[in-house]
Amino acid sequence: xxxxxxxxxxxxxxxxxxxxxxxxxxxxxxxxxxxxxxxxxxxxxxxxxxxxxxxxxxxxxxxxxxxxxxxxxxxxxxxxxxxxxxxxxxxxxxxxxxxxxxxxxxxxxxxxxxxxxxxxxxxxxxxxxxxxxxxxxxxxxxxxxxxxxxxxxxxxxxxxxxxxxxxxxxxxxxxxxxxxxxxxxxxxxxxxxxxxxxxxxxxxxxxxxxxxxxxxxxxxxxxxxxxxxxxxxxxxxxxxxxxxxxxxxxxxxxxxxxxxxxxxxxxxxxxxxxxxxxxxxxxxxxxxx
Amino acid sequence: xxxxxxxxxxxxxxxxxxxxxxxxxxxxxxxxxxxxxxxxxxxxxxxxxxxxxxxxxxxxxxxxxxxxxxxxxxxxxxxxxxxxxxxxxxxxxxxxxxxxxxxxxxxxxxxxxxxxxxxxxxxxxxxxxxxxxxxxxxxxxxxxxxxxxxxxxxxxxxxxxxxxxxxxxxxxxxxxxxxxxxxxxxxxxxxxxxxxxxxxxxxxxxxxxxxxxxxxxxxxxxxxxxxxxxxxxxxxxxxxxxxxxxxxxxxxxxxxxxxxxxxxxxxxxxxxxxxxxxxxxxxxxxxxx
Numbered sequence: 397x398x399x400x401x402x403x404x405x406x407x408x409x410x411x412x413x414x415x416x417x418x419x420x421x422x423x424x425x426x427x428x429x430x431x432x433x434x435x436x437x438x439x440x441x442x443x444x445x446x447x448x449x450x451x452x453x454x455x456x457x458x459x460x461x462x463x464x465x466x467x468x469x470x471x472x473x474x475x476x477x478x479x480x481x482x483x484x485x486x487x488x489x490x491x492x493x494x495x496x497x498x499x500x501x502x503x504x505x506x507x508x509x510x511x512x513x514x515x516x517x518x519x520x521x522x523x524x525x526x527x528x529x530x531x532x533x534x535x536x537x538x539x540x541x542x543x544x545x546x547x548x549x550x551x552x553x554x555x556x557x558x559x560x561x562x563x564x565x566x567x568x569x570x571x572x573x574x575x576x577x578x579x580x581x582x583x584x585x586x587x588x589x590x591x592x593x594x595x596x597x598x599x600x601x602x603x604x605x606x607x608x609x610x611x612x613x614x615x616x617x618x619x620x621x622x623x624x625x626x627x628x629x630x631x632x633x634x635x636x637x638x639x640x641x642x643x644x645x646x647x648x649x650x651x652x653x654x655x656x657x658x659x660x661x662x663x664x665x666x667x668x669x670x671x672x673x674x675x676x677x678x679x680x681x682x683x684x685x
Numbered sequence: 686x687x688x689x690x691x692x693x694x695x696x697x698x699x700x701x702x703x704x705x706x707x708x709x710x711x712x713x714x715x716x717x718x719x720x721x722x723x724x725x726x727x728x729x730x731x732x733x734x735x736x737x738x739x740x741x742x743x744x745x746x747x748x749x750x751x752x753x754x755x756x757x758x759x760x761x762x763x764x765x766x767x768x769x770x771x772x773x774x775x776x777x778x779x780x781x782x783x784x785x786x787x788x789x790x791x792x793x794x795x796x797x798x799x800x801x802x803x804x805x806x807x808x809x810x811x812x813x814x815x816x817x818x819x820x821x822x823x824x825x826x827x828x829x830x831x832x833x834x835x836x837x838x839x840x841x842x843x844x845x846x847x848x849x850x851x852x853x854x855x856x857x858x859x860x861x862x863x864x865x866x867x868x869x870x871x872x873x874x875x876x877x878x879x880x881x882x883x884x885x886x887x888x889x890x891x892x893x894x895x896x897x898x899x900x901x902x903x904x905x906x907x908x909x910x911x912x913x914x915x916x917x918x919x920x921x922x923x924x925x926x927x928x929x930x931x932x933x934x935x936x937x938x939x940x941x942x943x944x945x946x947x948x949x950x951x952x953x954x955x956x957x958x959x960x961x962x963x964x965x966x967x968x969x970x971x972x973x974x
């Protein structure tokens with residue numbers, strides 16, 4: 397997906413936040429912003445917004461020496477998500493349509509995204525969020541595909557959300573589940589360590605996308621990931637960053653996300669903060685590229 | 686005041702808004718953003734954030750040919766403010782301390798600032814806002830100064846707010862009141878035409894600052910304005926933009942504003958959205974410059 401003009405101030409605000417998480421040194425923060433603005437000037441050279449974010453946050457890492465500025469935030473979110481597990485288990489037990497509600501739990505985990513919404517009181521808002529229906533819901537297509545599928549790939553998003561994804565993976569126990577994470581720390585996205593801390597290894601084969609951007613940019617992904625991407629019968633992409641990176645790709649995908657910004661919401665023809673479970677097939681336009 | 690790092694994403698978001706008000710042409714909007722980012726790269730060359738904003742919005746005017754992108758917004762805000770006048774008159778009539786509440790009305794007019802908060806329902810929020818006390822209030826100093834003052838200069842801020850300022854000016858009827866506006870349209874700030882539309886000419890001598898930035902940057906103001914600035918016994922500066930431009934200046938000033946952004950609030954040691962009526966004298970540090 398092309399970078400929206402609205403992404404420019406947004407990613408700049410995000411890198412400022414990251415710089416402050418990594419250091420208290422105002423001079424280094426200023427230097428980071430200087431380099432971030434220089435990257436912004438070249439925004440048209442980037443395939444999508446996650447690629448810009450990756451390069452900007454690389455500057456944070458280089459100039460501060462802090463490889464994972466959001467590590468404390470991610471640990472906090474994983475802890476909070478684990479604390480919510482008994483509640484989520486009870487919530488799902490009461491539901492008839494387990495797959496729908498497991499998908500909904502996995503989608504709701506996206507509210508732990510501290511990059512966009514910093515002070516989330518999970519306990520308070522969780523039930524309200526869970527009970528919001530998907531405003532786009534292609535679960536019928538997913539159910540049909542599951543009838544014959546052998547392998548499913550889930551491309552993960554944030555740390556903490558990973559714990560919520562366990563509920564979805566458990567519903568897919570008949571299949572071989574591959575779960576992909578970022579190749580290195582970027583904002584609050586889940587890495588291999590975060591997946592481990594979330595207990596995903598017990599339920600799925602966890603692999604790296606090979607890409608350090610906050611979205612799986614195929615041109616930068618590893619052969620191992622691309623092989624799983626091609627060979628899986630079903631691919632579920634989670635969150636906005638993966639949607640931005642994969643919305644024009646050449647294979648059918650399920651996008652599960654909460655539309656947290658107006659541009660993504662507009663692109664999906666939904667309202668801001670709506671939940672989406674969208675089955676997308678390559679458009680004729682994209683196929684002609 | 687130096688430009689905060691937080692200003693960078695904020696001014697970029699503001700110029701995108703302005704570009705969309707001026708044109709529907711996405712290519713022109715993209716060109717504006719490209720030039721705005723180039724200006725941002727030079728942010729350290731600017732004395733303060735209003736100077737950056739001025740140059741960015743100059744790009745909007747040049748590339749769209751629209752000299753006043755916010756004209757409809759300003760007309761709307763002036764209309765809304767005029768509609769609120771009877772309510773404000775009644776509100777003030779019931780108060781004992783007319784000067785305090787006239788200052789408070791003038792400060793509250795700042796919520797009409799559509800550049801920061803676009804969809805304000807003036808009628809609904811007005812009484813609540815009016816009844817919020819100043820969290821910094823140097824009205825005693827102002828009252829002392831008024832006892833001997835002959836001329837007062839008010840440096841205006843937004844269109845619409847101008848109508849609210851009429852209530853303050855009426856309390857100053859014993860003095861010669863000079864009211865300064867921007868030399869040309871910039872965001873939703875009041876120009877000579879907006880002052881005229883707000884009925885300020887009946888109550889005050891309206892002059893231009895000679896500066897087209899959304900803050901009176903003294904180095905860019907006209908000799909006529911500087912003369913009024915120096916010779917007035919009292920100067921009242923309204924809004925954040927003027928505070929950013931004048932906070933380090935070499936004469937005592939009264940700053941009346943609502944702290945709409947976290948950085949300004951922190952600088953004033955108040956909470957976000959607090960109202961301030963601050964008497965500021967040149968600091969020793971600034972005097973040494």
